[in-house]
Amino acid sequence: MKILVIGSGGREHALVWKLAQSPHTEKIFCTPGNAGIAQEIVGQASSLSGATHRQDACATKRVECVNIAADDLPKLLAFAREKKIDLTVVGPDNPLALGIVDLFQTNGLRIWGPNQKAAQFESSKVFSQNFMEKYGIPTARAGTFSDATAAKKFAASLNGKCAVKADGLALGKGVLICANENEANKAIEEILVAKNFGAAGANIVIQEFLEGMEISLHAICDGKTAKLFPTSQDHKRALDGDKGLNTGGMGTYSPTPFLSDAELKKVGDAILQPWLRGCVEEKINFCGILYPGVMLTKNGPRVLEFNARFGDPETQVYLTRLENDLVELLDASVSGTLDKIELKWKSAASVCVVMASGGYPGNYEKGKPIRGLDDAAKLPNVKVFHAGTALKENQIVTNGGRVLGVTAWAKDLKTAQTAAYAAVEKISFDGAQFRRDIAAKAWQ
Numbered sequence: 001m002k003i004l005v006i007g008s009g010g011r012e013h014a015l016v017w018k019l020a021q022s023p024h025t026e027k028i029f030c031t032p033g034n035a036g037i038a039q040e041i042v043g044q045a046s047s048l049s050g051a052t053h054r055q056d057a058c059a060t061k062r063v064e065c066v067n068i069a070a071d072d073l074p075k076l077l078a079f080a081r082e083k084k085i086d087l088t089v090v091g092p093d094n095p096l097a098l099g100i101v102d103l104f105q106t107n108g109l110r111i112w113g114p115n116q117k118a119a120q121f122e123s124s125k126v127f128s129q130n131f132m133e134k135y136g137i138p139t140a141r142a143g144t145f146s147d148a149t150a151a152k153k154f155a156a157s158l159n160g161k162c163a164v165k166a167d168g169l170a171l172g173k174g175v176l177i178c179a180n181e182n183e184a185n186k187a188i189e190e191i192l193v194a195k196n197f198g199a200a201g202a203n204i205v206i207q208e209f210l211e212g213m214e215i216s217l218h219a220i221c222d223g224k225t226a227k228l229f230p231t232s233q234d235h236k237r238a239l240d241g242d243k244g245l246n247t248g249g250m251g252t253y254s255p256t257p258f259l260s261d262a263e264l265k266k267v268g269d270a271i272l273q274p275w276l277r278g279c280v281e282e283k284i285n286f287c288g289i290l291y292p293g294v295m296l297t298k299n300g301p302r303v304l305e306f307n308a309r310f311g312d313p314e315t316q317v318y319l320t321r322l323e324n325d326l327v328e329l330l331d332a333s334v335s336g337t338l339d340k341i342e343l344k345w346k347s348a349a350s351v352c353v354v355m356a357s358g359g360y361p362g363n364y365e366k367g368k369p370i371r372g373l374d375d376a377a378k379l380p381n382v383k384v385f386h387a388g389t390a391l392k393e394n395q396i397v398t399n400g401g402r403v404l405g406v407t408a409w410a411k412d413l414k415t416a417q418t419a420a421y422a423a424v425e426k427i428s429f430d431g432a433q434f435r436r437d438i439a440a441k442a443w444q
């Protein structure tokens, strides 16, 4: 099978790495990809152990990165046609929201991911909130508004303790957490009146502020069936102890100890059963990953938001644990045959530590040489996924905010955490920053 993976982050590297291990895979292209993705080799057993790649591997087996932006739909379509791609796998949310799945399907191409209507679970928070309320999915008390006066009145009824959310995609920055009425009014003004998020902020959702432990859930879906993954937890803040600015995610681990298997099944059912029922009712054919962000409150689990794709860096921990052939799994998701597949997990735990550029999520410099990648790759059960990296004069250099996702898997969480940090210690670049407490919440 010839596969095209769209995207360039650590999530896409993990997808490529896992797809490359499938006997069904003949060739992988990645648009635009990164320096680490370009080192992967289809069918090479070394990618299972994390060992360095053999230089003499057949060139055609090497993953080919092609410089087409993830949101350049016409070029992606032309490329997939020219290369006779058998399956396209979409990583990021933006092309999904733009309707890449509809476009490819109309042109007779097989593609994995939700279509534009289904991708609304992520691309419109108003849509999601209304859907959750209509179908009884446990969520925060909330209201949706386009009028600032009505919004302020609702925020006041919550004493200003709320999350004010721009409806559309806003590069992960469209959620403002408010502690009092002043902050809430300011947030409402920023989005609805000053239009700081442009059209994405024409409407807003205001949710009551919820306290508890936040976890990520993932379920792979085919329109009729949704299969739940184990739990994972991201670390959104830049600094240890959940201090500092919000980021795209500084590390993950899986599983979390906050839900037993039986509790996870209960939480999964409480979300997925009404969700599937709603999808049937609304004629939404969701093929892809549904990724609810969930707060475990003292009154039970509450969905904060839905994403409609794999999380980053959740993918890195999930795919280093997954035993199933990923090509078969995605294929079943496209074909509507997920009910015939049982998810299997080969390693008990996995931890991913993100190494970021100095200054991230604020301004940072690019082009810093990265040292120690080969040494880290020699460690057993370790895989260094690349995110913001590039190849410059034969040297891998930093090329983004989040640079690497150093991932280790093991028989338990503690061993995986120790192994991930041992690998991090081997790697260096000027200004490198990372959290030293990824997975620490598991023992708090």
Ligand code: AMP
Residues within 6 Å of the ligand: 140, 162, 163, 165, 175, 177, 207, 208, 209, 210, 211, 214, 236, 293, 304, 305
């Ligand atoms: P979202 O993109 O909707 O998940 O929001 C981003 C982050 O804001 C979440 O990961 C939470 O940490 C936080 N957040 C969102 N909604 C709420 C809420 N209702 N109560 C507390 N925190 C929230």
